[in-house]
Amino acid sequence: MTMTITITAFERSPDRGKGLARDMRVRWALEEVGQAYNVRLLSFKAMKEPAHLALQPFGQIPTYEEGDLALFESGAIVFHIAEHHAGLLPDDAKARARAITWMFAALATMEPPIVDRAIARFAEGNESWYEQRLSMVDDRIRTRLSELSVRLGTDDWLDGAFSAGDLLMVSVLLRLQGSGILEEYPNLFAYVARGEERPAYQRAFAAQLAVFTAASTG
Numbered sequence: 001m002t003m004t005i006t007i008t009a010f011e012r013s014p015d016r017g018k019g020l021a022r023d024m025r026v027r028w029a030l031e032e033v034g035q036a037y038n039v040r041l042l043s044f045k046a047m048k049e050p051a052h053l054a055l056q057p058f059g060q061i062p063t064y065e066e067g068d069l070a071l072f073e074s075g076a077i078v079f080h081i082a083e084h085h086a087g088l089l090p091d092d093a094k095a096r097a098r099a100i101t102w103m104f105a106a107l108a109t110m111e112p113p114i115v116d117r118a119i120a121r122f123a124e125g126n127e128s129w130y131e132q133r134l135s136m137v138d139d140r141i142r143t144r145l146s147e148l149s150v151r152l153g154t155d156d157w158l159d160g161a162f163s164a165g166d167l168l169m170v171s172v173l174l175r176l177q178g179s180g181i182l183e184e185y186p187n188l189f190a191y192v193a194r195g196e197e198r199p200a201y202q203r204a205f206a207a208q209l210a211v212f213t214a215a216s217t218g
């Protein structure tokens with residue numbers, strides 16, 4: 001039996017409820033496996049205070065608490081959920097290892113240039129060299145997207161059935177929303193849409209949006 005699960009999320013997400021904050025991938029994983037969870041909302045100030053730093057040494061969200069287990073890093077949290085509940089990793093040992101490989105590929109190969117784009121916009125958007133930098137970052141993103149697009153081909157998911165690898169990959173690619181870049185790769189665009197159509201994704205999205213809406217109207 002699973003103990004009560006508590007995750008942390010932004011009290012007021014900077015993305016205004018677009019579902020791009022990293023609690024979304026944890027919520028999605030918990031919804032996929034049908035596991036209830038509580039959410040502790042944090043202000044930016046509280047995220048940097050000792051109580052939260054004890055859980056997340058970098059003062060970030062998300063975290064995950066279950067009994068006396070406390071985890072941070074969204075990838076590690078999704079992996080933990082996938083290991084302890086059926087539905088996110090195949091039973092076959094080799095297929096499971098490949099799905100885990102896609103989890104790492106999403107976070108270690110695809111996410112860095114995509115996050116770099118957001119950082120450039122946020123931190124360097126007013127610099128005279130911003131457009132030049134953005135175009136270099138976008139080229140690096142396009143390289144990875146075209147390689148991923150070739151690998152996915154006409155398949156629905158990266159390796160057989162939907163897995164935690166797809167959950168993380170779709171979550172990462174969603175961060176390109178609004179850039180217009182993903183649309184250049186129709187199979188990846190459709191892949192992301194397929195992820196978003198999943199009922200578990202929809203429930204997780206609605207839950208995080210409700211937090212933002214409450215914070216804006218309250």
Ligand SMILES: N[C@@H](CCC(=O)N[C@@H](CS)C(=O)NCC(=O)O)C(=O)O
Binds near residue numbers: 020022062075
């Ligand atoms: N690699 C970490 C990154 C966590 C992260 O960057 N969280 C962001 C929200 S999506 C955050 O808390 N930002 C606020 C800050 O860094 O002060 C993970 O995947 O959990």
